[in-house]
Amino acid sequence: MTRRKPRQKRSEGTIDRILDATAELLEELGFDKLNTNLICERAGLTPPALYRYFPNKYSVLKQLGERLMRVQNEALYEALEESGPAPTVQQIADQLRGQYEVTIAQKGASWIMRALHATPQLVDVRRSSHEKMVERFIAIQMVQGQDQDRDKMERRSQIIVETGYAIVEMLVDNAVLDTEATIFDTATMISQLINETAAENRDS
Incomplete structure:
Protein backbone atom coordinates (compact mmCIF):
# COMPACT_ATOMS: atom_id res chain seq x y z
CA MET A 1 0.00 0.00 0.00
CA ASN A 56 -9.66 12.50 -26.41
CA LYS A 57 -10.37 16.16 -25.69
CA TYR A 58 -13.98 15.41 -24.78
CA SER A 59 -12.91 13.21 -21.88
CA VAL A 60 -10.68 16.05 -20.63
CA LEU A 61 -13.58 18.48 -20.91
CA LYS A 62 -15.84 16.03 -19.10
CA GLN A 63 -13.52 16.00 -16.09
CA LEU A 64 -13.10 19.78 -16.29
CA GLY A 65 -16.89 20.10 -16.22
CA GLU A 66 -17.15 17.75 -13.26
CA ARG A 67 -14.51 19.78 -11.44
CA LEU A 68 -16.35 23.04 -12.10
CA MET A 69 -19.71 21.58 -11.03
CA ARG A 70 -18.13 20.16 -7.88
CA VAL A 71 -16.63 23.52 -6.89
CA GLN A 72 -19.95 25.26 -7.51
CA ASN A 73 -21.98 22.69 -5.61
CA GLU A 74 -19.66 22.52 -2.61
CA ALA A 75 -19.83 26.29 -2.21
CA LEU A 76 -23.62 26.18 -2.41
CA TYR A 77 -23.91 23.23 0.00
CA GLU A 78 -22.11 25.23 2.65
CA ALA A 79 -24.25 28.33 2.09
CA LEU A 80 -27.48 26.30 2.19
CA GLU A 81 -26.54 24.73 5.51
CA GLU A 82 -26.11 28.20 6.99
CA SER A 83 -29.40 29.62 5.66
CA GLY A 84 -31.68 26.63 6.27
CA PRO A 85 -35.07 26.02 4.58
CA ALA A 86 -36.27 29.63 4.73
CA PRO A 87 -33.47 31.89 3.49
CA THR A 88 -33.90 35.64 3.26
CA VAL A 89 -33.52 37.51 -0.01
CA GLN A 90 -30.10 38.66 1.18
CA GLN A 91 -29.01 35.11 1.96
CA ILE A 92 -30.15 33.91 -1.46
CA ALA A 93 -28.30 36.83 -3.06
CA ASP A 94 -25.18 35.87 -1.11
CA GLN A 95 -25.51 32.29 -2.34
CA LEU A 96 -25.83 33.42 -5.95
CA ARG A 97 -22.90 35.80 -5.57
CA GLY A 98 -20.82 33.00 -4.10
CA GLN A 99 -21.67 30.79 -7.07
CA TYR A 100 -20.70 33.54 -9.47
CA GLU A 101 -17.41 34.23 -7.70
CA VAL A 102 -16.28 30.60 -7.52
CA THR A 103 -17.21 30.19 -11.19
CA ILE A 104 -15.22 33.14 -12.52
CA ALA A 105 -12.27 32.01 -10.39
CA GLN A 106 -12.05 28.84 -12.51
CA LYS A 107 -9.96 29.18 -15.67
CA GLY A 108 -11.94 28.59 -18.85
CA ALA A 109 -15.24 28.53 -16.95
CA SER A 110 -17.29 30.21 -19.67
CA TRP A 111 -16.08 27.78 -22.32
CA ILE A 112 -16.55 24.80 -20.03
CA MET A 113 -20.16 25.82 -19.38
CA ARG A 114 -20.81 26.29 -23.09
CA ALA A 115 -19.38 22.84 -23.78
CA LEU A 116 -21.60 21.30 -21.10
CA HIS A 117 -24.63 22.75 -22.89
CA ALA A 118 -23.69 22.13 -26.49
CA THR A 119 -21.69 18.90 -26.58
CA PRO A 120 -23.71 15.65 -26.49
CA GLN A 121 -20.87 13.78 -24.76
CA LEU A 122 -20.96 16.28 -21.87
CA VAL A 123 -24.65 16.97 -21.32
CA ASP A 124 -24.96 14.33 -18.59
CA VAL A 125 -22.28 16.08 -16.48
CA ARG A 126 -24.45 19.14 -16.06
CA ARG A 127 -27.68 17.17 -15.68
CA SER A 128 -26.24 14.86 -13.01
CA SER A 129 -24.81 17.77 -11.03
CA HIS A 130 -28.10 19.65 -11.07
CA GLU A 131 -30.04 16.56 -10.03
CA LYS A 132 -27.82 16.21 -6.97
CA MET A 133 -28.46 19.85 -6.10
CA VAL A 134 -32.23 19.40 -6.50
CA GLU A 135 -32.06 16.47 -4.06
CA ARG A 136 -30.18 18.66 -1.61
CA PHE A 137 -32.85 21.37 -1.87
CA ILE A 138 -35.57 18.78 -1.27
CA ALA A 139 -33.72 17.36 1.75
CA ILE A 140 -33.43 20.84 3.28
CA GLN A 141 -37.15 21.46 2.82
CA MET A 142 -38.02 18.07 4.32
CA VAL A 143 -36.49 19.04 7.67
CA GLN A 144 -39.51 21.26 8.19
CA GLY A 145 -41.35 18.06 9.03
CA GLN A 146 -44.54 18.98 7.21
CA ASP A 147 -46.53 16.94 4.73
CA GLN A 148 -45.48 18.14 1.32
CA ASP A 149 -46.36 17.39 -2.27
CA ARG A 150 -43.21 15.64 -3.50
CA ASP A 151 -43.88 16.38 -7.17
CA LYS A 152 -44.43 20.08 -6.48
CA MET A 153 -41.37 20.26 -4.23
CA GLU A 154 -39.20 18.58 -6.86
CA ARG A 155 -40.53 20.81 -9.65
CA ARG A 156 -39.97 24.02 -7.70
CA SER A 157 -36.55 22.91 -6.49
CA GLN A 158 -35.56 22.23 -10.08
CA ILE A 159 -36.80 25.67 -11.11
CA ILE A 160 -34.68 27.25 -8.37
CA VAL A 161 -31.57 25.24 -9.23
CA GLU A 162 -31.82 25.81 -12.99
CA THR A 163 -32.57 29.52 -12.52
CA GLY A 164 -29.59 29.99 -10.22
CA TYR A 165 -27.15 28.31 -12.58
CA ALA A 166 -28.61 30.08 -15.63
CA ILE A 167 -28.13 33.48 -13.98
CA VAL A 168 -24.53 32.65 -13.08
CA GLU A 169 -23.87 31.62 -16.68
CA MET A 170 -25.54 34.76 -17.97
CA LEU A 171 -23.38 36.96 -15.75
CA VAL A 172 -20.19 35.15 -16.77
CA ASP A 173 -21.03 35.58 -20.46
CA ASN A 174 -22.32 39.15 -20.29
CA ALA A 175 -19.90 41.54 -18.64
CA VAL A 176 -22.08 44.62 -19.27
CA LEU A 177 -24.84 43.44 -16.93
CA ASP A 178 -25.08 44.97 -13.47
CA THR A 179 -23.99 41.93 -11.48
CA GLU A 180 -25.34 43.00 -8.09
CA ALA A 181 -28.70 44.17 -9.46
CA THR A 182 -29.11 40.95 -11.45
CA ILE A 183 -28.26 38.83 -8.42
CA PHE A 184 -30.68 40.72 -6.19
CA ASP A 185 -33.50 40.57 -8.75
CA THR A 186 -33.01 36.83 -9.07
CA ALA A 187 -32.85 36.37 -5.31
CA THR A 188 -36.12 38.24 -4.93
CA MET A 189 -37.79 35.99 -7.50
CA ILE A 190 -36.47 32.78 -5.91
CA SER A 191 -37.45 34.00 -2.44
CA GLN A 192 -41.03 34.54 -3.57
CA LEU A 193 -41.27 30.94 -4.76
CA ILE A 194 -39.72 29.61 -1.55
CA ASN A 195 -42.06 31.69 0.61
CA GLU A 196 -45.08 30.60 -1.40
CA THR A 197 -44.11 26.97 -0.93
CA ALA A 198 -43.61 27.48 2.81
CA ALA A 199 -47.00 29.15 3.14
CA GLU A 200 -48.72 26.32 1.27
CA ASN A 201 -47.04 23.79 3.55
CA ARG A 202 -48.21 25.65 6.67
CA ASP A 203 -51.77 25.66 5.37
CA SER A 204 -51.78 21.99 4.43
Whole structure:
Protein backbone atom coordinates (compact mmCIF):
# COMPACT_ATOMS: atom_id res chain seq x y z
CA MET A 1 0.00 0.00 0.00
CA THR A 2 2.71 2.47 0.95
CA ARG A 3 4.47 1.96 -2.39
CA ARG A 4 1.33 2.89 -4.36
CA LYS A 5 0.76 6.29 -2.79
CA PRO A 6 3.59 8.17 -4.57
CA ARG A 7 2.42 6.75 -7.92
CA GLN A 8 -1.14 7.77 -7.15
CA LYS A 9 -0.01 11.27 -6.17
CA ARG A 10 1.98 11.54 -9.39
CA SER A 11 -1.07 10.45 -11.39
CA GLU A 12 -3.26 13.00 -9.63
CA GLY A 13 -0.65 15.68 -10.28
CA THR A 14 -0.49 14.77 -13.96
CA ILE A 15 -4.27 14.87 -14.28
CA ASP A 16 -4.39 18.27 -12.60
CA ARG A 17 -1.68 19.50 -14.97
CA ILE A 18 -3.68 18.30 -17.97
CA LEU A 19 -6.87 19.90 -16.69
CA ASP A 20 -5.16 23.20 -15.90
CA ALA A 21 -3.46 23.26 -19.31
CA THR A 22 -6.77 22.59 -21.04
CA ALA A 23 -8.52 25.33 -19.09
CA GLU A 24 -5.82 27.81 -20.06
CA LEU A 25 -6.10 26.84 -23.72
CA LEU A 26 -9.87 27.20 -23.64
CA GLU A 27 -9.49 30.77 -22.40
CA GLU A 28 -6.93 31.55 -25.11
CA LEU A 29 -8.32 29.65 -28.11
CA GLY A 30 -11.88 28.54 -27.39
CA PHE A 31 -13.36 25.08 -27.81
CA ASP A 32 -13.14 24.57 -31.59
CA LYS A 33 -9.38 25.08 -31.81
CA LEU A 34 -8.63 22.91 -28.80
CA ASN A 35 -6.97 19.56 -29.55
CA THR A 36 -4.94 16.94 -27.72
CA ASN A 37 -1.66 17.98 -29.36
CA LEU A 38 -2.01 21.48 -27.94
CA ILE A 39 -2.94 20.04 -24.55
CA CYS A 40 0.16 17.83 -24.58
CA GLU A 41 2.38 20.73 -25.55
CA ARG A 42 0.99 23.00 -22.83
CA ALA A 43 1.07 20.29 -20.15
CA GLY A 44 4.57 19.13 -21.10
CA LEU A 45 3.45 15.59 -21.95
CA THR A 46 3.78 13.21 -24.87
CA PRO A 47 0.55 12.02 -26.54
CA PRO A 48 0.93 8.48 -25.13
CA ALA A 49 1.27 9.96 -21.63
CA LEU A 50 -1.92 11.98 -22.13
CA TYR A 51 -3.82 8.99 -23.51
CA ARG A 52 -3.06 7.01 -20.37
CA TYR A 53 -5.60 9.27 -18.67
CA PHE A 54 -7.78 10.75 -21.42
CA PRO A 55 -8.59 9.19 -24.82
CA ASN A 56 -9.66 12.50 -26.41
CA LYS A 57 -10.37 16.16 -25.69
CA TYR A 58 -13.98 15.41 -24.78
CA SER A 59 -12.91 13.21 -21.88
CA VAL A 60 -10.68 16.05 -20.63
CA LEU A 61 -13.58 18.48 -20.91
CA LYS A 62 -15.84 16.03 -19.10
CA GLN A 63 -13.52 16.00 -16.09
CA LEU A 64 -13.10 19.78 -16.29
CA GLY A 65 -16.89 20.10 -16.22
CA GLU A 66 -17.15 17.75 -13.26
CA ARG A 67 -14.51 19.78 -11.44
CA LEU A 68 -16.35 23.04 -12.10
CA MET A 69 -19.71 21.58 -11.03
CA ARG A 70 -18.13 20.16 -7.88
CA VAL A 71 -16.63 23.52 -6.89
CA GLN A 72 -19.95 25.26 -7.51
CA ASN A 73 -21.98 22.69 -5.61
CA GLU A 74 -19.66 22.52 -2.61
CA ALA A 75 -19.83 26.29 -2.21
CA LEU A 76 -23.62 26.18 -2.41
CA TYR A 77 -23.91 23.23 0.00
CA GLU A 78 -22.11 25.23 2.65
CA ALA A 79 -24.25 28.33 2.09
CA LEU A 80 -27.48 26.30 2.19
CA GLU A 81 -26.54 24.73 5.51
CA GLU A 82 -26.11 28.20 6.99
CA SER A 83 -29.40 29.62 5.66
CA GLY A 84 -31.68 26.63 6.27
CA PRO A 85 -35.07 26.02 4.58
CA ALA A 86 -36.27 29.63 4.73
CA PRO A 87 -33.47 31.89 3.49
CA THR A 88 -33.90 35.64 3.26
CA VAL A 89 -33.52 37.51 -0.01
CA GLN A 90 -30.10 38.66 1.18
CA GLN A 91 -29.01 35.11 1.96
CA ILE A 92 -30.15 33.91 -1.46
CA ALA A 93 -28.30 36.83 -3.06
CA ASP A 94 -25.18 35.87 -1.11
CA GLN A 95 -25.51 32.29 -2.34
CA LEU A 96 -25.83 33.42 -5.95
CA ARG A 97 -22.90 35.80 -5.57
CA GLY A 98 -20.82 33.00 -4.10
CA GLN A 99 -21.67 30.79 -7.07
CA TYR A 100 -20.70 33.54 -9.47
CA GLU A 101 -17.41 34.23 -7.70
CA VAL A 102 -16.28 30.60 -7.52
CA THR A 103 -17.21 30.19 -11.19
CA ILE A 104 -15.22 33.14 -12.52
CA ALA A 105 -12.27 32.01 -10.39
CA GLN A 106 -12.05 28.84 -12.51
CA LYS A 107 -9.96 29.18 -15.67
CA GLY A 108 -11.94 28.59 -18.85
CA ALA A 109 -15.24 28.53 -16.95
CA SER A 110 -17.29 30.21 -19.67
CA TRP A 111 -16.08 27.78 -22.32
CA ILE A 112 -16.55 24.80 -20.03
CA MET A 113 -20.16 25.82 -19.38
CA ARG A 114 -20.81 26.29 -23.09
CA ALA A 115 -19.38 22.84 -23.78
CA LEU A 116 -21.60 21.30 -21.10
CA HIS A 117 -24.63 22.75 -22.89
CA ALA A 118 -23.69 22.13 -26.49
CA THR A 119 -21.69 18.90 -26.58
CA PRO A 120 -23.71 15.65 -26.49
CA GLN A 121 -20.87 13.78 -24.76
CA LEU A 122 -20.96 16.28 -21.87
CA VAL A 123 -24.65 16.97 -21.32
CA ASP A 124 -24.96 14.33 -18.59
CA VAL A 125 -22.28 16.08 -16.48
CA ARG A 126 -24.45 19.14 -16.06
CA ARG A 127 -27.68 17.17 -15.68
CA SER A 128 -26.24 14.86 -13.01
CA SER A 129 -24.81 17.77 -11.03
CA HIS A 130 -28.10 19.65 -11.07
CA GLU A 131 -30.04 16.56 -10.03
CA LYS A 132 -27.82 16.21 -6.97
CA MET A 133 -28.46 19.85 -6.10
CA VAL A 134 -32.23 19.40 -6.50
CA GLU A 135 -32.06 16.47 -4.06
CA ARG A 136 -30.18 18.66 -1.61
CA PHE A 137 -32.85 21.37 -1.87
CA ILE A 138 -35.57 18.78 -1.27
CA ALA A 139 -33.72 17.36 1.75
CA ILE A 140 -33.43 20.84 3.28
CA GLN A 141 -37.15 21.46 2.82
CA MET A 142 -38.02 18.07 4.32
CA VAL A 143 -36.49 19.04 7.67
CA GLN A 144 -39.51 21.26 8.19
CA GLY A 145 -41.35 18.06 9.03
CA GLN A 146 -44.54 18.98 7.21
CA ASP A 147 -46.53 16.94 4.73
CA GLN A 148 -45.48 18.14 1.32
CA ASP A 149 -46.36 17.39 -2.27
CA ARG A 150 -43.21 15.64 -3.50
CA ASP A 151 -43.88 16.38 -7.17
CA LYS A 152 -44.43 20.08 -6.48
CA MET A 153 -41.37 20.26 -4.23
CA GLU A 154 -39.20 18.58 -6.86
CA ARG A 155 -40.53 20.81 -9.65
CA ARG A 156 -39.97 24.02 -7.70
CA SER A 157 -36.55 22.91 -6.49
CA GLN A 158 -35.56 22.23 -10.08
CA ILE A 159 -36.80 25.67 -11.11
CA ILE A 160 -34.68 27.25 -8.37
CA VAL A 161 -31.57 25.24 -9.23
CA GLU A 162 -31.82 25.81 -12.99
CA THR A 163 -32.57 29.52 -12.52
CA GLY A 164 -29.59 29.99 -10.22
CA TYR A 165 -27.15 28.31 -12.58
CA ALA A 166 -28.61 30.08 -15.63
CA ILE A 167 -28.13 33.48 -13.98
CA VAL A 168 -24.53 32.65 -13.08
CA GLU A 169 -23.87 31.62 -16.68
CA MET A 170 -25.54 34.76 -17.97
CA LEU A 171 -23.38 36.96 -15.75
CA VAL A 172 -20.19 35.15 -16.77
CA ASP A 173 -21.03 35.58 -20.46
CA ASN A 174 -22.32 39.15 -20.29
CA ALA A 175 -19.90 41.54 -18.64
CA VAL A 176 -22.08 44.62 -19.27
CA LEU A 177 -24.84 43.44 -16.93
CA ASP A 178 -25.08 44.97 -13.47
CA THR A 179 -23.99 41.93 -11.48
CA GLU A 180 -25.34 43.00 -8.09
CA ALA A 181 -28.70 44.17 -9.46
CA THR A 182 -29.11 40.95 -11.45
CA ILE A 183 -28.26 38.83 -8.42
CA PHE A 184 -30.68 40.72 -6.19
CA ASP A 185 -33.50 40.57 -8.75
CA THR A 186 -33.01 36.83 -9.07
CA ALA A 187 -32.85 36.37 -5.31
CA THR A 188 -36.12 38.24 -4.93
CA MET A 189 -37.79 35.99 -7.50
CA ILE A 190 -36.47 32.78 -5.91
CA SER A 191 -37.45 34.00 -2.44
CA GLN A 192 -41.03 34.54 -3.57
CA LEU A 193 -41.27 30.94 -4.76
CA ILE A 194 -39.72 29.61 -1.55
CA ASN A 195 -42.06 31.69 0.61
CA GLU A 196 -45.08 30.60 -1.40
CA THR A 197 -44.11 26.97 -0.93
CA ALA A 198 -43.61 27.48 2.81
CA ALA A 199 -47.00 29.15 3.14
CA GLU A 200 -48.72 26.32 1.27
CA ASN A 201 -47.04 23.79 3.55
CA ARG A 202 -48.21 25.65 6.67
CA ASP A 203 -51.77 25.66 5.37
CA SER A 204 -51.78 21.99 4.43
